[in-house]
Amino acid sequence: MSGLLLLTSCSSAGRGPVIPFFGAYFPSWIACSLIGIIGAVIVRLIFIKAGIDAVMPLRVVVYLFLAIALGLAASILLFGR
Template sequence: MTLAIWPLTGCVSTGAPAIPLFGAYFPSWLLAALLGIVGAVIVRLLFVRIGIDDALPVRLPVYVCIAAAIGFAISLLGFGR
């Protein structure tokens, strides 16, 4: 029986990471998404200043992907998920 359960040892229910804010618990992905959007806005301002923004053929998907990449990186580095 123990040998059959051994592959499931990585499936531990630790609960979702939450951030206490103003007496309520918010999911960590919400903070990661918000910081990703803010990061994408900062990257856009940087691209406009450098002149790269005019050369982008499809701006919206590029900035959405940048926001997602920043959000995923913050989630992975900050919360380990």
């Protein structure tokens, strides 16, 4: 009986958010990761035009965390997770 209680989270009703794409189902984190990466590239292009990119220290770290923040924001806004 206690084993059944541990498996209750594996039911199909509690399945994580998925995105139907051409007949296949993809996890939502893939879409959120792509949104974060594309958003970070767009912000980088804006920073280059504004001249901020040239004087910014630790650019790789800044853009990495920016991509993570945008991906997490997309996850919260689109899927409520």
